[in-house]
Amino acid sequence: MGQRQAIGIGLLGLGTVGSEVYRLLLDHDALTRAVGRPLVVKRVAVARADRPRPVPAHLLTTDGWTVVNDAEVDIVVELIGGLEPARGYMLRALEAGKSVVTANKAVLAAYGPELYAQVQSSGGHLHFEASVGGGVPLIKPISESLAAARLTAIVAILNGTTNFILTRMAHSGWSFNDALAEAQRRGFAEADPTNDVDGHDAAAKLAILASVAFHCQITSDDVFREGVRSITPRDFAYAKELGYEIKPLAIARKHNGDVEARVHPALVPLDHPLAQVPDEFNAVLVEGVNVGRVVFSGRGAGGTPTATAVIGDIITVAKDLVAGVRGRSPIGTPVPARVRPIEDVAVPYYLSLQVVDRPGVFARVATVIGEEQVSIASIVQKSRSEIADAILVTHDAPGRAVQRVLARLRALDVVKAITNVIRVQDSL
């Protein structure tokens, strides 16, 4: 920063969040009061030059490197998303000793360790509150206020789109496709919903949260991922009968020697703290040896809430720059983690089968399950002419045992179909 009075901001991206960040940065008085020096936007990179923008023309560029390399830019605010060129911009900015504030979950979840290493070596700051939970404060409270909590588990709803879809399916009886269409109509889901409904978005967010909470290196690739497309209205009906909601969960646990991380739909008991989190809301439950359970929740996404988180980070960085502090990031120095394979993770399972409806069939199904050392906690059986729905909930069973059970059930002539297999989140 040298002797300059103002702190220079460079903005990469002027989409929904970027435009809101720019608008909030115009509240000069409040920001100057918070930081002790003015914040001034020096450069703004946009994808296309031919659109009207609320930004003075002399600040605009279509070349992100112009922003990153500008000597007057102290804080690079990266809001373009995706892996490249975002990663390159961020690394270059950090190498040059600049600080970075980002909402980019993908790049953090993929290249976190590389970025954090650069923070350590060149002294800029890296903050990313907006990458998870939109406006709901998560990263800073977990890394700072709960620094002594010895966190061991995260159970969360991190994707508002899938929570909206499953809530509508549960409460309005809609099909997956109808609920998805409504989410798209409301602007929650993109035209190509893969990123949300197949769990990529939640997996990236979980990787970031687990890295911060457990002080270890977890990337998106470490997270087991299963989408919500296979959930049917029938699953909701049986879940309800058994006393469960179905929620899109992201779960990470720290064991003694390894870490488990997974994103999938799950049956949760009605009195679970996340069972009633509705619609597009996000919620994060963390549990620690020293703190018990703490829940953070809110509507999460949206341009203005996310921009608010970005501005909070900008204020934090700017205050640290004014104070002469170097090299801060909520991640600290994460250590490599051994990831527990999903086959070794033991949880209860909900199995939805269609079986031939005659005496003795259920005994054959139960025998197969028992022979694989999986025990049954509850059963619902409903006759529908020739075929019966058989819904089983097991006790804790390792993924590999359940795979063996499924292979053997498929081979039974009395089992006409395995309609669905969904994990159950009974504890926590």
Next chain:
Amino acid sequence: MGQRQAIGIGLLGLGTVGSEVYRLLLDHDALTRAVGRPLVVKRVAVARADRPRPVPAHLLTTDGWTVVNDAEVDIVVELIGGLEPARGYMLRALEAGKSVVTANKAVLAAYGPELYAQVQSSGGHLHFEASVGGGVPLIKPISESLAAARLTAIVAILNGTTNFILTRMAHSGWSFNDALAEAQRRGFAEADPTNDVDGHDAAAKLAILASVAFHCQITSDDVFREGVRSITPRDFAYAKELGYEIKPLAIARKHNGDVEARVHPALVPLDHPLAQVPDEFNAVLVEGVNVGRVVFSGRGAGGTPTATAVIGDIITVAKDLVAGVRGRSPIGTPVPARVRPIEDVAVPYYLSLQVVDRPGVFARVATVIGEEQVSIASIVQKSRSEIADAILVTHDAPGRAVQRVLARLRALDVVKAITNVIRVQDSL
């Protein structure tokens, strides 16, 4: 700190929280990793010297000033509670340029502005995450992550004891006294429960939260306060019939020119975010123009969770000391606030009356209410031989109008008793 390598901690108080803080401070490796330098406990002040302590004898003193004045103490951790001598210790420590971490809600809510002024002038740090919500992160997320959220409202359950009491009354049908006795048996409530059940504890916490959230000076005295002793099983029965729970709320709102702050039991709709917060749990909902609603919740109190919050603050302060940062506190520079008198605060009211059970009586009651410009939203009337219970819920009505209504109802010969008057929290 001079050239010394370690950061010196002085501990005032070795009760439940103090003992846990001391125990957590013994985890030298984790703390050194977090801070970059060792933290060393230099002095511990206890009330009585004649008890066995887990602390080496040469560190112990019964004189708090010995701790505060010790040249090797960089951070004074104040856990004795109460106004004096805690206030004196904290001011002296700050004057000497030391930093203070405290869980003392009373002293902050009473003398906050004085302490914050001292932080500004002498450069030590002052942090107090543990003063509200025990282990649930609130102060830092609100002051930092939500710095740009333009918060306008806080609706919270800040006292675990009264939440436990009201939950038991609601769900087990207990009387106030039975629920209080159970809270005392479980160690939630003290022998003299005044501080909890009359709202003093929640009022102090609300004053702190509102000061941080709204950047203004709110003290305990600014908070309207009404306890929960008057709530009866009958109120729960009628509340349920009308679709409400009864919860011990703490509410603060920022209006254009003034601030409203109040602690009282309130009827909340069953789908309100705080309606299902059970037992001794705390929950804080904040709403901001730029962020919508965010909820923080958890079990709150307890020695270890509260100690975790204290250690989180100690780490924050120690890192700032290592980095050479001066004079940080989540409160910033609060400005004086005009407090809106409770008579001017308009909310819906629940009125529980006993009236003579004969035709025309209700019309007389309704006429009186209407003449004071208060309108009725719903009514339940239940005959019990000569006397009927008449339960009314009004639309928003200013406190002063409700006082006039009550005075006039008392004067009516057909009104035998005004059994209870409880505010309703319908919005937010």
